[in-house]
Amino acid sequence: DTGVSQDPRHKITKRGQNVTFRCDPISEHNRLYWYRQTLGQGPEFLTYFQNEAQLEKSRLLSDRFSAERPKGSFSTLEIQRTEQGDSAMYLCASSPGAANTEAFFGQGTRLTVV
């Protein structure tokens, strides 16, 4: 197992376009998180899944953002009608799901909206 994998690593898109990112968690990890991080800031929580169920979604997340984890394995994060303010690093993490366990992060997808 090679850890959490995110694809693509970099994405440049024009304002108004839709983008989709993929995250493959560590096998058998029940919990999957999405975060957004801008320069000089900590990761900002977006949403998380317990298996295929989306349990929590940040109030800061607009309706343009949607995430899925259809079979409880990989996850996708879609941003519709991108805006320049969406430019950030999007991080995915997974954990076994039990209490008191660490999260394992992918390398992130860097989105630039021009």
Add this chain to the structure above:
Amino acid sequence: SQQGEEDPQALSIQEGENATMNCSYKTSINNLQWYRQNSGRGLVHLILIRSNEREKHSGRLRVTLDTSKKSSSLLITASRAADTASYFCATDEYSNSGYALNFGKGTSLLVTP
């Protein structure tokens, strides 16, 4: 929203010195974790301390937790240039939906040779 607040925001020391970073949080937690991030990379877990623990060690790392003050500290002893990175605390807090992991804004550590 971000739960933890690290202090200082930036820290510059020389190799061999100790580095101390602090984290304060607002709500009750299940555990508190520290992560490290090298520039432009993902986060790497360093250490986890449970809410019923007061101190924990891992190699050159020492973490303390004071739940009455809602604060934690990370001490890196005998620092090395390779320790240069951003350090984040994260609180694992329970909500109606289960556990959510929330990060602070981080401390940027620079260790010069």
